[in-house]
Amino acid sequence: MSDKPNPALDAAPLLVAARGGTPSRTPVWFMRQAGRSLPEYRKLRAGTAMLDACFDPEMVREITMQPVRRHDVDGAILFSDIVVPLKAAGVDLDIVPGTGPVVAKPITTAADVAALPELHAEQVQPVVDAIGLLLDELGGVPLIGFAGAPFTLASYLVEGGPSRHHERTKALMHADPELWHALLGRIADITAEFLRVQVAAGVSAVQLFDSWAGALSERDYREFVLPHSRRVLGSVEGVPRIHFGVGTGELLPAMREAGADVVGVDWRTPLDVAVRRLRDAAPDLPPPVVQGNLDPALLFAGLPVLEREIDRIVAEGRAAAGHIFNLGHGVLPDTDPDVITKAVEMVHRQR
Numbered sequence: 573m574s575d576k577p578n579p580a581l582d583a584a585p586l587l588v589a590a591r592g593g594t595p596s597r598t599p600v601w602f603m604r605q606a607g608r609s610l611p612e613y614r615k616l617r618a619g620t621a622m623l624d625a626c627f628d629p630e631m632v633r634e635i636t637m638q639p640v641r642r643h644d645v646d647g648a649i650l651f652s653d654i655v656v657p658l659k660a661a662g663v664d665l666d667i668v669p670g671t672g673p674v675v676a677k678p679i680t681t682a683a684d685v686a687a688l689p690e691l692h693a694e695q696v697q698p699v700v701d702a703i704g705l706l707l708d709e710l711g712g713v714p715l716i717g718f719a720g721a722p723f724t725l726a727s728y729l730v731e732g733g734p735s736r737h738h739e740r741t742k743a744l745m746h747a748d749p750e751l752w753h754a755l756l757g758r759i760a761d762i763t764a765e766f767l768r769v770q771v772a773a774g775v776s777a778v779q780l781f782d783s784w785a786g787a788l789s790e791r792d793y794r795e796f797v798l799p800h801s802r803r804v805l806g807s808v809e810g811v812p813r814i815h816f817g818v819g820t821g822e823l824l825p826a827m828r829e830a831g832a833d834v835v836g837v838d839w840r841t842p843l844d845v846a847v848r849r850l851r852d853a854a855p856d857l858p859p860p861v862v863q864g865n866l867d868p869a870l871l872f873a874g875l876p877v878l879e880r881e882i883d884r885i886v887a888e889g890r891a892a893a894g895h896i897f898n899l900g901h902g903v904l905p906d907t908d909p910d911v912i913t914k915a916v917e918m919v920h921r922q923r
């Protein structure tokens with residue numbers, strides 16, 4: 573936990589909603605708000621590789637702040653990437669523009685798994701330094717830390733890069749469950765340490781991205797993934813834990829069971845339906861808190877459509893104990909930043 577208590581954060585709408593309380597306004601932030609849709613981001617990043625930017629505290633501070641200044645969002649997401657802790661630990665990988673993370677030597681054998689390094693806190697000191705700079709600047713806006721969940725990181729490590737079908741990953745999972753669990757255990761250690769470091773440095777909430785978990789059946793998710801995500805989320809203390817994946821309508825209760833305080837929902841499942849599923853699956857737990865779920869493509873559909881969709885989503889979100897407005901996945905690179913600002917205004921106009 574930070575050594576700098578900040579009473580302004582106690583009433584921050586995002587944190588109030590995350591605890592299931594009644595915020596002063598519907599909190600809103602956008603996944604991938606820090607990044608390619610902003611001209612000031614492109615200008616700052618020109619000539620600097622993505623991963624170099626992630627290890628430069630001053631750049632991380634500036635890029636994290638850009639959408640906060642522009643859009644009046646209720647949360648800042650740390651500018652980083654899910655592969656940062658792997659890179660920091662010594663895994664040979666890069667982020668290729670237009671492609672995503674590419675791993676030099678994909679993992680296939682027990683020896684590869686055994687060779688996966690541990691993450692030591694000092695290897696992500698630039699991230700800690702960036703968080704320190706941000707806490708000074710953000711005031712009452714909560715900083716959200718994040719990490720990639722074991723399954724999503726395993727997919728990049730096993731496939732060697734982005735994958736549509738995750739076939740090598742699923743093959744390994746089913747053909748050699750022992751090796752699979754060993755691999756996810758190692759990744760979970762790295763992820764848990766990365767989140768621990770961010771919480772110790774003072775972030776107010778964390779989001780665990782299991783972006784590609786929606787590729788799995790619920791049965792496989794429960795057997796091969798949930799125990800590892802649960803260990804990661806269970807290791808986070810003192811801040812709300814948001815857990816998100818794409819296409820996870822069938823997995824929402826299981827992802828909550830993994831230890832989420834806030835369940836992220838993509839645009840395919842209406843929020844009131846998501847809330848009902850979560851409630852029905854766990855009638856003894858407190859009513860669920862959700863985050864989502866505007867289709868990022870609808871930021872291209874014109875303001876009247878946008879306003880109608882935002883009204884609908886806010887209304888459906890009232891079924892939950894708390895609702896953090898967000899997209900159902902990240903901001904698309906060609907999105908007009910002024911439309912994002914307008915969307916934030918539209919959410920804030922609602923009560």
Ligand SMILES: Cc1c2[nH]c(c1CCC(=O)O)Cc1[nH]c(c(CCC(=O)O)c1C)Cc1[nH]c(c(CCC(=O)O)c1C)Cc1[nH]c(c(C)c1CCC(=O)O)C2
Binds near residue numbers: 672783
């Ligand atoms: C799967 C995943 C990745 N990275 C991330 C995820 C999970 C979220 C999701 O499901 O979208 C998480 C992520 N990546 C980035 C952030 C920063 C904070 C934010 O949300 O604004 C966050 C939270 C910056 C980034 N991460 C990346 C960029 C683009 C790099 C650039 O600007 O050159 C940014 C701003 C690169 C990246 N990194 C990754 C991809 C698929 C890409 C895009 C590749 C491309 O199309 O260029 C892996």
